[in-house]
Amino acid sequence: MPQYAAMIYASDVDPTLPEAADLIKEYNEFHDGAQAVIRGGAALYPTATATTVRVTGGKGGDVVTTDGPYAETKEALTGFYLLECADLDEAVKVASGIPGAWDGAVEVRPIVDFGQ
Secondary structure, three states: OOEEEEEEEEOOOOOOOHHHHHHHHHHHHHHHHHOOOEEEEEEOOOHHHOEEEEEEOOOOOEEEEEEOOOOOOOOEEEEEEEEEOOOHHHHHHHHOOOOHHHHOEEEEEEOOOOOO
């Protein structure tokens, strides 16, 4: 059965803070209802904790790091789920229940199976 990454773009909040408790409750409710198709996932710390890595000059070049995310946007990549669904239609239906879709966006993308 195909797998899909459901990448959540929402307000950049720290899910470990007490003020995120209601949001975490909604995510736990989503997880409980969709656990039959969830194969993995994680919440991410805010973008302020990100480090962006680039290699200048191609393979073997100088490693350059920058504090912060790759792009500055209103919505940030805040987490993801790995979903195993019959098809894209089912994956979209499941993704529409992710709380981040209600005031942000969830990008659903098929996973490449390299047969490992």
